Amino acid sequence: MNNSRMKIIDSDVHPWVNGDIEGLKPYMSKSWQMRFEGKRAILPDHPLRPPLAGATSIRRDTTPPSGGAGGSDPYFMREDHLDPHGIEYAILSSIQAGKLVSLPNTGEAITLARAFNDYFRDKWLDVDSRYRLAMCVAVHDPVEAAKEIRRIGGEQSIVAVYMPLIxxxxxxxxYYPIYEAAEELGLPILIHPTGTEGAFQTSVAFAGGVPSSYIERHSCFPQIAMGNIASLLFEGVFVRFPKLKFLAAEFGFSWVPHMLWRVDQNWRQFRREVPWLEQEPSRYVLDHVRFTSQPLEEPEKDEYLIQILEMVHAERTILFSTDYPHWDTDYPETTFQRLPQAMKQRIFYDNAAELFGLNAAV
Amino acid sequence: MEHNVGRLEDIPNTDALIVDIEGRPIGVFKRGDKVYAVKNLCPHKRAPLARGTVEGTMLPTACVGEFKYGMENQVVKCPWHGWEFDLETGKCLFGVSDSKIKTYPVSVRDGQVYVDV
Known part of the structure; x- marks a missing residue:
């Protein structure tokens, strides 16, 4: 089947709030407004910018006619993205909100996460039922983050918890309080590069040192997912929270076969360090972790991609995503064109529908 | 067929006594009042298993973060990758692998140790 006629869930779409923290002020108390005002606080950009127009990752052609940044207008996104590409659901995660991990101040991070959530609930989710939100939490304070999950996580339009990582x-x-709340509400945990990695002391550090260019830091994003999945696995989170699922968005997946084999190999020799794992570690990863497709890797030969998809059990683990409105958007019409139909169905729709608890759009 | 491999008191308490019986390399371990004989070959990468250690291990625990040490003196651990085998059954522990080590029956009579090969 032509991809343009398939039902599609796009698991990685990024809305934007114009005006940075200023744009969020209606969604915080007067006291917090004045607190941010008093220090001229901003959500800072990584200094290693993409060498693209405007040195931003947001495509120029997604700028709404109303003005503002690409991704900031839910009506234009509907017209520019959902309708022409047949997107039945778009999972919104704010990478702009992800930048709050650059802030060492816990109170500020909590306030901003809540304001981002309330902004999108107010401005986006009622515009179109195809929009579903991965609500943001400030992991600086997991008890407060759990309260935020319980405050709004039961709403139908909220389908995941986005955890920008420190x-x-x-x-x-x-993180246990966050996992307890997410599992209780049946919400998967979504992780995604925040764009702050390696640039701020509270943000995730890259392995080995500090990259020196955008191409270098962008190439190294998979490290972050690899390290965190190994941590989740061996620290026993999948055992401690058996119903909890995770989505690693935009970290790629071609490295996953390597990781699955390596954790199994290591378990055979070092099992006694983690006696709570009762089966091969790769099985926990395949049961609990999902990956988005974009930016789809482009191996030397097309058949290698099929082989990698088989190795990662893509019919269970891979979710199609576009990353709209960013520069490296993968559109459904030009992505995964040569896959077996059954695998396409799983990747473009079923895997996401199961993870996010989505049924056919009304 | 039983082979006398020496006096019980001559088998080391820490390392293994390594012997050759009918061309088979065999390690004889003594731990407490138990004596075990195994083929000196790890099925994983053909390492000299008898150069490994005999100790206990961490038993499977249902609770994350909890350790429960057991099988004291019943587990041989390969000197290379640390694969663990049950000296009583020869099985690799806890489903890590289907491979087994070759074990031989041992008897002690009048202070002499016999390995049945």
């Missing part, structure tokens, strides 16, 4: 690996018990 430099503490995800298996750490620090």
């Amino acid at each position: 430099n503490v690996l995800m298996g750490n018990r620090h």
Whole structure:
């Protein structure tokens, strides 16, 4: 079947709030407004910018006629993205909100996460029922983050918890309150590069040192997912929270076969360090972790991609995504064109529908 | 057929006594009042298993973060990758692998140790 006629869930779409923190002020108390005003706080950009127009990752052609940044107008996104590409659901995660991990101040991060959530609930989710939100939490304070999950996570339009990561690996018990709340509400945890990696002391550090260009840091994003999945696995989060699922968005997946084999190999020799794992570690990963497709890797030969998809059990684990409105958008019409139909159905729709608890759009 | 491999008191308490019986390399371990004989070959990468250690291991635990040490003196651990085998059954522990080590029956009579090959 032609991809343009398939039902599609896009698991990685990025809305934007014009005006940075200023644009969020209607969604915070007067006291917090004045607190941010008083220090001229901003959500800072990584200094290694993409060498693209405007040195931004947002495509120029997604700029709405109303003005503002690409991704900031839910009506234009509907017209520019959902309708022409037959997107039945778009999972919104705010990478702009992800930048709050650059802030060392816990109170500010909590306030901003809540304001982002309320902004999108107010401005986006009622515009079109195809929009579904991965609500943001400030992991600086997991108890407060859990309260935020319980405050709004039961709403039908909220389908995941986006955890912008600080430099503490995800298996750490620090995060348990977040996992408890997410599991209780049946919400998967979504992780995504925040764009702050390696640039701020509270943000995730890259392995080995500090990249020196955008191409270098962008190439290294998979490291972050690899380290965090190993942490989740061996620290026993998948055992401790058996119903909890995770989505690694925009970290690629061609490295996953390597990781599956390596964790199994290591388990055979070092099982006694993690006696709570009762089966091969790769099985936990395949049961609990999902990956988005974009930016789809382009191996030397087309058949290699099929082989990699088989190795990662793509019929269970891979979710189609566009990353609209960013520069490296993968559109359905030009992505995964040569896959077996059954695998396409799983990747373009079923895997996401199961993960996010989505049925056919009304 | 039983082969006398020496006096019980001559088998080391820490390392293995390594012997050759009918061309088979065999390690004889003594731990407490138990004596075990195994083929000196790890099925994983053909390492000299008898150069490994005999100790206990961490038993499977249902609770994350909990450790429960057990099988004291019943587990041989390969000197290379640390694969663990049950000296009583020869099985690789806890489903890590289907491979087994070759074990031989041992008897002790009048202070002499016999390995049945």
